[in-house]
Amino acid sequence: MxxxxxxxxxxxxxxxxxxxxxxxxxxxxxxxxxxxxxxxxxxxxxxxxxxxxxxxxxxxxxxxxxxxxxxVDGSPCPAPTAENLLVLYFRGEAAMYELVERLAAAGHEPVEAENPYWAGVGALTFEDPDGWRVVLVPRPVF
Known part of the structure; x- marks a missing residue:
């Protein structure tokens, strides 16, 4: 290049x-x-x-x-959109599903991704306590 x-x-x-x-x-x-x-x-x-x-x-x-x-005076936290994402790519499904099980045990269930691309690559989406989304992808896609 x-x-x-x-x-x-x-x-x-x-x-x-x-x-x-x-x-x-x-x-x-x-x-x-x-x-x-x-x-x-x-x-x-x-x-x-x-x-x-x-x-x-x-x-x-x-x-x-x-x-x-x-x-101390509060933090301006605008409501996130369903496309404000932190995407974590795992090195295989087993590693990703270990985390999915920990999330479920802590009371966090997957939410539907706004973009259908994520479901197509086998990803699962979760919301953090502020409503920001974390996408777990079983393997790097590129």
Whole structure:
């Protein structure tokens, strides 16, 4: 590919880490969902940092993180749409269904995906405590 280095990144874009952050008014519930049920490790937790509390969760073996924050005055959390998705691709159905069983044991049932594409690749969709959707896909699709 023209104009890229050997790692496939455009010239000058040397990203070493990615973090996706969003606010929540249900910080403890969100942490239980992502860390306790899904199993993402807690990398860092902070309290009263300029009025913010938060938790950073890691995706195992990667430099990709999720951060959830809550502000002392409340966190603006617009209602998500059915297409606001965090998509987790597993390395096989067995690994995905282990998580599906943990989710069910914790009282989380699949919801219908807005986009029929996900059902076509064998994915299941769940909602987190804020209503944001997590899609579990049994294997990478590309």
């Amino acid at each position: 023209s104009g890229t280095d050997t790692a496939g990144w455009p010239d000058g874009l040397s990203v070493g880490q990615v973090r996706v952050a969003r606010p929540t008014d249900k910080l403890a519930e969100v942490e239980r969902f992502y860390a306790g049920v899904i199993g993402l490790p807690v990398l860092y937790r902070f309290e009263n940092h300029a009025g913010y509390d938060g938790v950073m969760l890691g995706l195992p073996g990667t430099d990709y993180h999720l951060e959830f924050t809550s502000h």
